[in-house]
Amino acid sequence: MVGSPLxxxxxRGAAVVLTTQPHRxxxxxxxxxxxxxxxxxxxxxxxxxARLLLDHGDRTARHAGRILWLEKAVVRDLAKPRDCELPESxxxxxxxxxxxxDPEIKVxxxxxxxxxxxxxIMLKLLESGKDIVTAxxxxxxEHGAELFDRARELGRSIAFEASVxxxxxxxxxxxxxxxxxxxxxxxxxxxxxxxxILSKMHEDGASYEEVLPEAxxxxxxxxxxxxxxxxxxxxxxxxxxxxxxFGARVHWKDIPRTGIDTLDLADVRYAEExxxxxxxxxxxxxxxxxxxxxxxxxxxxxxxxxxxxxxxxNAVRVDGDAVGRVMFYGPGAGQMPTASAVVADLIDTxxxxxxxxxxxxxxxxxxxxxVASSDYANARxxxxxxxxxEDHPGVLSQVTSALGAEDISIASVLQHEPLPxxxxxxxVIMTHETTEGAAAKACEEINKxxxxxxxxxxxxxxx
Amino acid sequence: MVGSPLxxxxxRGAAVVLTTQPHRxxxxxxxxxxxxxxxxxxxxxxxxxARLLLDHGDRTARHAGRILWLEKAVVRDLAKPRDCELPESxxxxxxxxxxxxDPEIKVxxxxxxxxxxxxxIMLKLLESGKDIVTAxxxxxxEHGAELFDRARELGRSIAFEASVxxxxxxxxxxxxxxxxxxxxxxxxxxxxxxxxILSKMHEDGASYEEVLPEAxxxxxxxxxxxxxxxxxxxxxxxxxxxxxxFGARVHWKDIPRTGIDTLDLADVRYAEExxxxxxxxxxxxxxxxxxxxxxxxxxxxxxxxxxxxxxxxNAVRVDGDAVGRVMFYGPGAGQMPTASAVVADLIDTxxxxxxxxxxxxxxxxxxxxxVASSDYANARxxxxxxxxxEDHPGVLSQVTSALGAEDISIASVLQHEPLPxxxxxxxVIMTHETTEGAAAKACEEINKxxxxxxxxxxxxxxx
Ligand SMILES: NC(=O)c1ccc[n+]([C@@H]2O[C@H](COP(=O)([O-])OP(=O)(O)OC[C@H]3O[C@@H](n4cnc5c(N)ncnc54)[C@H](OP(=O)(O)O)[C@@H]3O)[C@@H](O)[C@H]2O)c1
Ligand SMILES: NC(=O)c1ccc[n+]([C@@H]2O[C@H](COP(=O)([O-])OP(=O)(O)OC[C@H]3O[C@@H](n4cnc5c(N)ncnc54)[C@H](OP(=O)(O)O)[C@@H]3O)[C@@H](O)[C@H]2O)c1
Numbered sequence: 001m002v003g004s005p006l007x008x009x010x011x012r013g014a015a016v017v018l019t020t021q022p023h024r025x026x027x028x029x030x031x032x033x034x035x036x037x038x039x040x041x042x043x044x045x046x047x048x049x050a051r052l053l054l055d056h057g058d059r060t061a062r063h064a065g066r067i068l069w070l071e072k073a074v075v076r077d078l079a080k081p082r083d084c085e086l087p088e089s090x091x092x093x094x095x096x097x098x099x100x101x102d103p104e105i106k107v108x109x110x111x112x113x114x115x116x117x118x119x120x121i122m123l124k125l126l127e128s129g130k131d132i133v134t135a136x137x138x139x140x141x142e143h144g145a146e147l148f149d150r151a152r153e154l155g156r157s158i159a160f161e162a163s164v165x166x167x168x169x170x171x172x173x174x175x176x177x178x179x180x181x182x183x184x185x186x187x188x189x190x191x192x193x194x195x196x197i198l199s200k201m202h203e204d205g206a207s208y209e210e211v212l213p214e215a216x217x218x219x220x221x222x223x224x225x226x227x228x229x230x231x232x233x234x235x236x237x238x239x240x241x242x243x244x245x246f247g248a249r250v251h252w253k254d255i256p257r258t259g260i261d262t263l264d265l266a267d268v269r270y271a272e273e274x275x276x277x278x279x280x281x282x283x284x285x286x287x288x289x290x291x292x293x294x295x296x297x298x299x300x301x302x303x304x305x306x307x308x309x310x311x312x313x314n315a316v317r318v319d320g321d322a323v324g325r326v327m328f329y330g331p332g333a334g335q336m337p338t339a340s341a342v343v344a345d346l347i348d349t350x351x352x353x354x355x356x357x358x359x360x361x362x363x364x365x366x367x368x369x370x371v372a373s374s375d376y377a378n379a380r381x382x383x384x385x386x387x388x389x390e391d392h393p394g395v396l397s398q399v400t401s402a403l404g405a406e407d408i409s410i411a412s413v414l415q416h417e418p419l420p421x422x423x424x425x426x427x428v429i430m431t432h433e434t435t436e437g438a439a440a441k442a443c444e445e446i447n448k449x450x451x452x453x454x455x456x457x458x459x460x461x462x463x
Numbered sequence: 464m465v466g467s468p469l470x471x472x473x474x475r476g477a478a479v480v481l482t483t484q485p486h487r488x489x490x491x492x493x494x495x496x497x498x499x500x501x502x503x504x505x506x507x508x509x510x511x512x513a514r515l516l517l518d519h520g521d522r523t524a525r526h527a528g529r530i531l532w533l534e535k536a537v538v539r540d541l542a543k544p545r546d547c548e549l550p551e552s553x554x555x556x557x558x559x560x561x562x563x564x565d566p567e568i569k570v571x572x573x574x575x576x577x578x579x580x581x582x583x584i585m586l587k588l589l590e591s592g593k594d595i596v597t598a599x600x601x602x603x604x605e606h607g608a609e610l611f612d613r614a615r616e617l618g619r620s621i622a623f624e625a626s627v628x629x630x631x632x633x634x635x636x637x638x639x640x641x642x643x644x645x646x647x648x649x650x651x652x653x654x655x656x657x658x659x660i661l662s663k664m665h666e667d668g669a670s671y672e673e674v675l676p677e678a679x680x681x682x683x684x685x686x687x688x689x690x691x692x693x694x695x696x697x698x699x700x701x702x703x704x705x706x707x708x709f710g711a712r713v714h715w716k717d718i719p720r721t722g723i724d725t726l727d728l729a730d731v732r733y734a735e736e737x738x739x740x741x742x743x744x745x746x747x748x749x750x751x752x753x754x755x756x757x758x759x760x761x762x763x764x765x766x767x768x769x770x771x772x773x774x775x776x777n778a779v780r781v782d783g784d785a786v787g788r789v790m791f792y793g794p795g796a797g798q799m800p801t802a803s804a805v806v807a808d809l810i811d812t813x814x815x816x817x818x819x820x821x822x823x824x825x826x827x828x829x830x831x832x833x834v835a836s837s838d839y840a841n842a843r844x845x846x847x848x849x850x851x852x853e854d855h856p857g858v859l860s861q862v863t864s865a866l867g868a869e870d871i872s873i874a875s876v877l878q879h880e881p882l883p884x885x886x887x888x889x890x891v892i893m894t895h896e897t898t899e900g901a902a903a904k905a906c907e908e909i910n911k912x913x914x915x916x917x918x919x920x921x922x923x924x925x926x
Binding site: 048052056059060062063064065161167168169172173175176177178179180181182303305308320321322323324325326327328329330331334336337339340341342343344347348351352353356357359360 | 511515519522523525526527528624630631632635636638639640641642643644645766768771783784785786787788789790791792793794797799800802803804805806807810811814815816819820822823
């Protein structure tokens, strides 16, 4: 019946089953054991988590068999208005020590963004005996090795479902539900901002520059959207998934990545004409040579499930050698979807499931990588190329011989009309299967032609 | 890279990391603790499970932190050839007592179909202290209350991921990953046989009678496909999901259900003309009056995610009040997809996660239903009606006044040409929102008209 988060329905106390103290709505059943919880950071995600804990204690109690009792919340600025109402039972403080020093707080939702002080706070929390739930993918992608090793040494756990694909439970699915499989491929739309912008470019024929401000206005893109649109955010998430699904040991900065920030509307149009949609795909493919990892704008065949993921939604397609192909789809960010993932982790941690899972997770463990990253230049696939050339006889043959020199055979060439007011023509070429390295080399050669009037655009094609 | 189960790659011992006894490929690391496992039933699913355990011990060891050691397998007929090769270390027997009496076997995959002796065997296994993993939805839908109560009394667990939607981990997702949500709606394509037949009717314009034998030949439909195509199988799975997601206490036989076995190709064509595909949807919608549950052939708007689920695939769309809308897609049956789910459950059980989860699951517990089933007649929605009437002036007005009498307003009427050689005409009506009861009543009245030449077809419409 209801498709979007029922934010309007989150009423304080409304869902509580039984309470003798109407002013403390977080007590569903007085006889139940309590697990005391703290939240660090009451921003977008933190205040969503607080609302779920405070207003829906009956749910968490039912699924955890115990009360998740919000004891303390830590912020930077005590005076700032918050998107949640805290009852008197919750201590709001700007002093992280108040949590660290409280031995009764067992589980902490660490919901500050960025690297520092998030890293130092995480280490201190672990050292004071807390289990941690976090949504901070940047922190995990950068300092995962240190944090996970420390947690293991201390016998503590870190849960991080919310760090990848927001409301889609991809971490649990990859690390538990599909554990009978060798995962052979994982393709994800992992950045909602980029997907929103791409969807709008396709639907409205608007340029990147036109759509970006709308994405910011709607709260999909951050004030500084650089990490979202240049592929870094997707690469951070892909690194986490590659650790989990393949036992890779890769730093996100070593993942080849291209964003959508330089995407030209013309290529969106040409892709559409040929029956494709452009998506920012995070790709992990297990091949004989190892694990191919990259984040790339990609022409995905219209009508295929990933192509039809619109707006700010995320999706992950996973191939396992036993299960075959499965796909997970849902909101990749936003207050309540992300809070949904954080609270599921809090429940798992309170119940004791996280502890069991964490022990066997290979994430950043000192175990050796089970798979090496393969050389990106050897990655095989089809490519879309758009050369921008002068409109002379003989130019087409120069371009095609540059491809021939790299042994690239051509599936189709479309010579488009010159853009109005320009005398250069866009030459759109779809290749047959080749390697990334050969395609890159051929583009370099095309760019060196005298007739070339701008860098050749190159994108992956997935049919 | 690889989309379908790599059955060909399942080689004995191929994936074993370290073994000093080459004839016992199931030992990945000799120092690891063992959890001894038995399989009851080495049919389609059972032999797939055996292959994963035997050939991929390294995977299960990695995820469980211990060896899942296949100790015994029980079958009815010892002489029958099996779809898996058992090493000498595995005892093949036709005597269930050999498992029951073995105190070292802690976890049993119960993979016999049907109600008896499956039920009696399950009870005996629980009583002898085993935790159970099963794929038998019919047994759970029929005797779930007894089995789950007994398991709880005995402090044992039953895991059943494979019982609904095969390879899609919908049980774990609904009962754990989305536990911060009030689930408000769950729509599923839960029967692969029906979906395969419907997809073929749409793609090839073939009739139900023409496609059914193909479904049987390809192994999608059983020799007796009645439960698949009459909606019973989907209703059994829906009952399990309704228990989990909504705390309902409903027997599958009380879920109103219509199958695809009476579906006319003409309606497939008319639906397509109007931009819809017919899907067998299992629906659970939480409304003010309670939980609406039914299984119905439904016109689903083409291009929407559920409409595009083709072939024998399954999908489940879940709306949660925090997460919004998520969707899970994958193979709903088949040897290795189902085995993937069974082995994930075996790992969860060996690790100890199942025990923790099972305690808080509300499935068939003696806790009161959290939600009552609402009266199906009050379920609201749009309907597709096809009346078959004589081609007389005035008939259309008789039909529309039958609808008017039930306060049903009409969105569109399409009067089709009489079918060749017949002098009756099909009158296709799309209603505006009304209730199921009113639509049923109106159809009855239309059927009573003198001009009526056959029962009026009625299906739900989902835009
Ligand atoms: N927003 C999403 O949709 C989403 C989705 C998935 C993952 N995430 C991740 O979730 C994390 C939080 O994101 P968000 O959107 O909630 O960020 P946000 O709205 O900026 O909130 C951050 C919160 O952290 C607090 N904080 C910062 N430094 C602190 C310090 N030194 N001590 C105490 N509190 C401090 C801030 O306090 P003040 O309010 O007092 O300044 C603020 O409440 C990030 O890692 C983000 O990547 C977010
Ligand atoms: N096949 C699928 O794709 C699928 C998907 C999801 C769920 N499931 C469920 O999984 C279960 C098994 O399905 P299946 O397709 O594997 O069935 P199957 O191929 O018919 O295999 C059933 C097995 O049980 C054995 N068996 C029957 N009665 C027995 C008894 N009294 N004692 C010992 N063994 C006995 C049979 O032994 P013999 O071989 O010696 O006769 C056979 O090996 C069913 O509940 C089914 O609904 C199946």
